[in-house]
Amino acid sequence: xxxxxxxxxxxxxxNRVAKICQSLRDGAIMLYPTDTVYAIGCxxxxxxxxxxxxxxxxxxxxxxxxxxxxxxxxxxxxxxxxDTAYRIMKRLIPGPYTFLLPATKLVPRLVMNPKRKTTGxxxxxxxxxxxxxxxxxxxxxxxxxxLPDPEEDSFPIGADLxxxxxxxxxxxDLIIDDGSSLPGGKASTIIDxxxxxxxxxxxxxxxxxxxxxx
Numbered sequence: 001x002x003x004x005x006x007x008x009x010x011x012x013x014x015n016r017v018a019k020i021c022q023s024l025r026d027g028a029i030m031l032y033p034t035d036t037v038y039a040i041g042c043x044x045x046x047x048x049x050x051x052x053x054x055x056x057x058x059x060x061x062x063x064x065x066x067x068x069x070x071x072x073x074x075x076x077x078x079x080x081x082x083d084t085a086y087r088i089m090k091r092l093i094p095g096p097y098t099f100l101l102p103a104t105k106l107v108p109r110l111v112m113n114p115k116r117k118t119t120g121x122x123x124x125x126x127x128x129x130x131x132x133x134x135x136x137x138x139x140x141x142x143x144x145x146x147l148p149d150p151e152e153d154s155f156p157i158g159a160d161l162x163x164x165x166x167x168x169x170x171x172x173d174l175i176i177d178d179g180s181s182l183p184g185g186k187a188s189t190i191i192d193x194x195x196x197x198x199x200x201x202x203x204x205x206x207x208x209x210x211x212x213x214x
Contacts, residue, residue: 034129036124036205038161044108067121067122068139069121078104098202188202
């Protein structure tokens with residue numbers, strides 16, 4: 001059964017954050033809040049944990065995973081950033097946007113799109129996520145906590161948060177509760193920055209702010 005950590009959304013307890021990060025370094029996977037929906041995640045540098053996340057979400061190796069970075073400078077470490085991409089991201093981060101970018105060699109094969117060699121990166125506007133990233137010192141995998149179900153396409157996005165906890169408590173190692181009543185209602189907006197002309201691949205949270213951009 002997963003260990004439950006209650007964290008204050010604006011002032012997370014430092015000792016609990018430290019324990020969570022140590023568990024992630026040791027290969028744990030977690031259910032945690034972001035600025036969009038609740039996500040399943042792990043340390044980007046732990047291959048065994050990434051494999052567990054893939055198995056939990058029932059993802060084929062062709063399906064890329066998104067990960068979180070704390071800042072724009074960190075994004076440049078894991079992807080090739082053009083001047084156009086830099087200007088766009090600088091205006092939008094931190095926020096509910098996933099940027100599709102060419103991956104560098106530091107991105108594990110298990111995470112990137114194997115054919116296009118691209119990866120999805122986010123810089124979240126969420127205090128808990130930012131403190132976890134800063135304390136861990138590595139990016140964190142972030143895939144929405146919507147599980148395949150024999151009778152449903154996914155776990156209902158607007159379902160009660162504690163129903164989500166109950167559904168996953170035996171499949172993840174850590175659960176972070178920030179006191180939210182709901183696990184979130186809308187996924188991130190995805191922007192493809194791999195081409196000369198940026199393209200919105202998914203209209204999610206924050207899409208309205210991009211009207212007229214593309």
